[in-house]
Amino acid sequence: MIERDRILSALNPQQLEAVTAPDVPVLIVAGAGSGKTRVITRRVAFLIRDRGYRPWQIFAATFTNKAAAEMKRRVVQLLPHVPDNDLHIATFHSLCARILRREITALGFSSNFTIADERDQLSAIKHVMRELGISEKEVKPGYAQEVINQCKIRLLDPLRLGEYIESRYEEQLAAIYEAYEKYIHASSALDFEDLILMTVRLFTERADVLTRYQEKYLHVMVDEFQDINDSQFALVRLLTAAHHHLTVVGDEDQTIYSWRGADIRHILEFEKYYPERIVVRLEQNYRSTQTILNAANAVISHNTERFNKTLFTELPKGLPVLVLQAENDREEARAVAELALELSRRLGIAYSEMAIFYRTAALSRTYEEQLRSLNMPYRVVGGVRFYDRAEVKDMLAYLQVAQNPRNTLSLLRIINTPKRGLGDKTIGKLLGWARQRGTSLFDSIENAAKGGFLPAAATSAVAALVEKIRTWHADSTSKLPSELFAQIREDIGYDESLGDPEQMEVRSRLENLDELYNSIVAYERETPEATLASYLENVSLLSPVDEAKEGQDAITLMTLHMAKGLEFRCVFIVGCNEGLLPHARSVEEGHLEEERRLFYVGMTRAREVLVLSHCSHRTYYGEPRYDFPSPFLEEIPSPLVLHVDASRTNMARFVHDLSHGKREPPSESQRPNQQFYDATSRHELVSRQNLSPRSQRSSLVGKRVRHPLIGEGVVIESGGMGKERWYVVEGDDGSRVKFLARYAQFEVCE
DNA sequence: TCTGATTCTGCTTAT
DNA sequence: CAGAATCAGA
Numbered sequence: 001m002i003e004r005d006r007i008l009s010a011l012n013p014q015q016l017e018a019v020t021a022p023d024v025p026v027l028i029v030a031g032a033g034s035g036k037t038r039v040i041t042r043r044v045a046f047l048i049r050d051r052g053y054r055p056w057q058i059f060a061a062t063f064t065n066k067a068a069a070e071m072k073r074r075v076v077q078l079l080p081h082v083p084d085n086d087l088h089i090a091t092f093h094s095l096c097a098r099i100l101r102r103e104i105t106a107l108g109f110s111s112n113f114t115i116a117d118e119r120d121q122l123s124a125i126k127h128v129m130r131e132l133g134i135s136e137k138e139v140k141p142g143y144a145q146e147v148i149n150q151c152k153i154r155l156l157d158p159l160r161l162g163e164y165i166e167s168r169y170e171e172q173l174a175a176i177y178e179a180y181e182k183y184i185h186a187s188s189a190l191d192f193e194d195l196i197l198m199t200v201r202l203f204t205e206r207a208d209v210l211t212r213y214q215e216k217y218l219h220v221m222v223d224e225f226q227d228i229n230d231s232q233f234a235l236v237r238l239l240t241a242a243h244h245h246l247t248v249v250g251d252e253d254q255t256i257y258s259w260r261g262a263d264i265r266h267i268l269e270f271e272k273y274y275p276e277r278i279v280v281r282l283e284q285n286y287r288s289t290q291t292i293l294n295a296a297n298a299v300i301s302h303n304t305e306r307f308n309k310t311l312f313t314e315l316p317k318g319l320p321v322l323v324l325q326a327e328n329d330r331e332e333a334r335a336v337a338e339l340a341l342e343l344s345r346r347l348g349i350a351y352s353e354m355a356i357f358y359r360t361a362a363l364s365r366t367y368e369e370q371l372r373s374l375n376m377p378y379r380v381v382g383g384v385r386f387y388d389r390a391e392v393k394d395m396l397a398y399l400q401v402a403q404n405p406r407n408t409l410s411l412l413r414i415i416n417t418p419k420r421g422l423g424d425k426t427i428g429k430l431l432g433w434a435r436q437r438g439t440s441l442f443d444s445i446e447n448a449a450k451g452g453f454l455p456a457a458a459t460s461a462v463a464a465l466v467e468k469i470r471t472w473h474a475d476s477t478s479k480l481p482s483e484l485f486a487q488i489r490e491d492i493g494y495d496e497s498l499g500d501p502e503q504m505e506v507r508s509r510l511e512n513l514d515e516l517y518n519s520i521v522a523y524e525r526e527t528p529e530a531t532l533a534s535y536l537e538n539v540s541l542l543s544p545v546d547e548a549k550e551g552q553d554a555i556t557l558m559t560l561h562m563a564k565g566l567e568f569r570c571v572f573i574v575g576c577n578e579g580l581l582p583h584a585r586s587v588e589e590g591h592l593e594e595e596r597r598l599f600y601v602g603m604t605r606a607r608e609v610l611v612l613s614h615c616s617h618r619t620y621y622g623e624p625r626y627d628f629p630s631p632f633l634e635e636i637p638s639p640l641v642l643h644v645d646a647s648r649t650n651m652a653r654f655v656h657d658l659s660h661g662k663r664e665p666p667s668e669s670q671r672p673n674q675q676f677y678d679a680t681s682r683h684e685l686v687s688r689q690n691l692s693p694r695s696q697r698s699s700l701v702g703k704r705v706r707h708p709l710i711g712e713g714v715v716i717e718s719g720g721m722g723k724e725r726w727y728v729v730e731g732d733d734g735s736r737v738k739f740l741a742r743y744a745q746f747e748v749c750e
Numbered sequence: 751t752c753t754g755a756t757t758c759t760g761c762t763t764a765t
Numbered sequence: 766c767a768g769a770a771t772c773a774g775a
Contacts, residue, residue: 063765093765118764192765259763360762382764423751541765561763583762598763621760622766 007045007078011038018280019043021247023051023219025240025274027267028249031311032296032604033287033567040223040249041071044089045078047219055086059217059239061232062091063224063257065542067565071223088217092232093192094541096199099213100190101537104198106206109188112533114400114407115540116189119388121145124409128179131435134172144176151177152193153229153261155200187408187440196231203238214242224564225250225270229261237273244274252307253300256561256598258591264305285311285604287567289318292610295636296603302635303593319658323633324613326646328624329575332615333370335646336572339611340555341374342655343570349609351377353569355556357602359581363574364557371555381558387539391498391509392516396539398488399481402472403532406440415441418497420461426454430462442469468492481535482520489513560602571606573599576614576630599632613646 011019015035018028019042030036044060047053062068068090076084088095097115105111116124125141125148151157184191190198203210220240222228225248228236240246252264271277285293293313300306324339326332336356343349356367356378364380371378386392394417400410416422433453434444448454449463468491475484489495495513498506523538524530556568575581582595603610612633617624644654704714 065765091765195765256763257765260765362761419752421751425751559763580762585762619766 007042007049011042012284014280014282015039018282019046021278021280023245025244025246025270025277026248027270027277027279028247028282029279029309030249030251030282031285031309032251032254032601033285034282034311035286036249036282037070037074037565039282040221040247041074042078043247044075044221048079048082053219055082056088057216057218058088058221059095059219060089060221061095061223062089063227065091065094067223091541092235093195096195096235097537097541099199100195100202103202103209106209107198107202109185112404113188113190114404114410115195115537116184116191116409117540120189120409121191124184125176125180128183129176132175132179134176139169139172139176144173147173148177148180149193150261152197153231155197155231155234184409186438188404188406189409193231196235200231200234200238203235210238213239218243219245219247222248226252226255226264226267227257227262228266229263233266244276246274253303253597254564254601256564256594256601258594281309283309283311285313287607288313288604289315289608291318291320291640292603292606295321295610295640296600298637299596299603299632299635300600303596305593319609320642321636321640322611322644323641324611324644324646325629326613326615328617329366329615329619330370331646332574332613333366335651336367336574336611336613337370337374337376338651339655340572341376342651343609346655346659349570350553351555352553354572355558355563355566355568355605356572356574357558357560357563357605358575359560359583359598361559367557367574377552377554379552379554379556381556381562386512386515387542389512391512395485395489395494395513395516396536398492399485399532400536401469402476402484402488403536405442405469405473408434408441411441415465418492418494420465421457422461426458429454476532480524481530481532482517482524484532485517485520560598563605564601567605567607569607570609570611571602572611572613573602574613576612576633577618578628578630580618580627581630581632596632
């Protein structure tokens with residue numbers, strides 16, 4: 001027997017089929033935990049070793065840099081002789097940025113474009129709205145931003161905006177879109193969507209360039225294919241048009257980016273564009289216990305927008321799913337922290353094997369507080385991002401300007417930071433000239449520096465700035481990015497401008513700048529030909545996941561969106577409340593099923609222990625508010641669930657019992673009546689009996705109530721969430737009245 | 751032009 | 766509650 005084949009061993013028949021599939025379009029439908037990453041990395045290795053592909057002939061797109069890094073690492077493990085840099089495995093955005101750096105001049109753009117992040121985009125939109133005289137009340141900048149991005153995803157230019165929205169704002173939005181495009185392109189910036197869009201345009205308009213890339217990339221792979229959007233799919237189709245060598249992996253139950261244009265349709269349409277495609281299904285789960293998997297299957301089966309697939313596992317039954325209930329959000333966080341502590345002590349689960357997932361990043365703070373008070377190590381992924389801090393963005397803006405002085409967006413950020421006497425009036429004048437002449441802001445300050453345009457004080461301030469920028473720009477190619485950083489920081493006296501270094505606030509800002517400096521040095525160390533341009537590109541495409549330091553024994557805190565693709569022995573999904581976990585805004589937009597998929601993604605990250613927590617009072621806008629449990633909780637069959645009341649449970653004792661098999665979900669007959677706080681009266685405990693799970697969800701429907709004004713009646717309907725929650729009560733005389741729950745003063749009759 | 755204080759407004763999710 | 770916008774006053 002020959003030595004076991006590292007690429008083809010330890011695969012089940014379906015996995016083997018997927019790895020070794022012929023060079024035709026292959027759609028791998030891979031359920032959660034079914035070995036998706038294993039299959040895709042081995043296929044890459046297989047193509048290189050057994051099919052004669054050179055590493056750089058494979059274009060493999062992922063959705064996060066983290067996933068790309070992991071994929072690369074595992075391919076290199078399989079093929080140790082392949083240098084890391086030869087593998088073109090990266091996010092769509094990075095791959096496109098790389099192509100555009102080389103080719104965008106063909107579209108008449110400068111190749112040293114900068115990448116505008118979301119905030120830059122928003123400030124650009126506000127800016128052009130001011131110039132167009134459209135007030136922020138007429139059109140909300142955030143809405144305009146959303147519309148612009150959606151158009152770009154759908155490959156619609158401003159003139160065809162009407163195909164995406166139809167409203168009386170249409171003209172204004174089209175005008176904003178057009179002005180925005182002119183503005184950011186004049187400052188030679190591209191936004192995130194442009195990276196994809198421009199690449200598609202390049203390939204569409206320049207057949208010669210497309211042919212070159214089709215000949216270069218002989219095989220295209222896409223991970224998390226269910227999250228691909230129109231423009232990305234268009235790109236994939238262009239690249240593979242000549243050879244159809246394509247492998248995609250996806251799971252429609254894990255589509256969670258439809259707000260970014262992801263559409264299940266693309267999996268369905270795969271067949272339309274690639275009729276000769278073969279499909280391989282991976283349905284065996286190797287990750288979760290039977291209990292967890294059954295719970296997840298039960299939840300996702302409530303969705304209608306899916307193929308029916310049921311995952312199975314051969315792993316043991318495991319512990320019940322724990323549903324933790326608390327009185328308020330702080331108590332919930334406290335209980336989660338205590339439970340995590342006990343699970344680590346008594347079940348030996350390392351903190352690095354635990355994760356806390358939440359729907360909105362804002363929830364992290366409460367959990368951080370509680371974890372800190374128990375002295376437990378944790379790491380927040382995302383949240384208030386390092387690269388979003390003002391001082392970090394300032395210094396990066398200086399570097400952007402040094403690299404490309406025509407970057408108006410960045411120049412605007414730093415033109416008066418630190419203060420150098422260039423106020424709104426002066427800046428307005430300078431911008432006005434720039435616009436009239438169709439040049440950049442830098443051109444107009446260069447002109448103003450010659451004198452005669454501005455008051456003397458402003459002229460000398462401007463001249464000094466121009467001089468500095470010229471020097472930095474000249475140094476930008478000869479000096480290392482870290483050297484330039486230090487020089488700029490010194491030249492402008494940034495540290496001093498922050499104020500008294502004895503202040504905590506100032507000290508932490510200085511520390512952040514030191515950390516930024518260190519990260520630049522680290523980048524230079526690991527990148528052989530580090531340039532300012534390559535560093536800035538790297539920074540702007542960095543996702544929060546990539547910032548987290550690996551390897552420490554700490555609990556991971558992150559949003560459900562970022563959890564995709566990861567796994568942990570123990571998972572807490574917190575804030576399982578109606579309005580938060582099916583997020584009210586998402587439900588309003590008709591995305592209940594997507595919220596359920598999000599919940600499903602979270603559940604299926606757990607290998608052994610799954611804890612779902614909720615609370616009855618949550619603080620919003622500083623006010624405590626009654627919240628219902630998430631309806632998703634009721635979709636888990638009760639024999640799989642063990643309810644835990646945070647206020648009445650000693651966690652140490654509980655986990656002890658749990659680990660000795662003494663805690664089991666109660667059978668139907670011995671389950672105590674659920675008790676809950678009713679929305680109508682925050683302090684009155686209402687006992688609820690004989691209610692089916694369905695009516696529990698809508699709480700009061702079907703109940704008799706008494707109201708001081710209308711007397712007795714029956715609740716016949718309810719809707720809305722949180723503050724907006726309402727009930728319709730039908731009086732005994734047949735009249736109907738609608739109440740907002742937070743104002744309704746009725747009592748429930750038993 | 752800059753500052754600090756006060757009022758206003760609004761929490762998804764992220765490359 | 767917290768960040769943004771706005772305003773008074775130097």
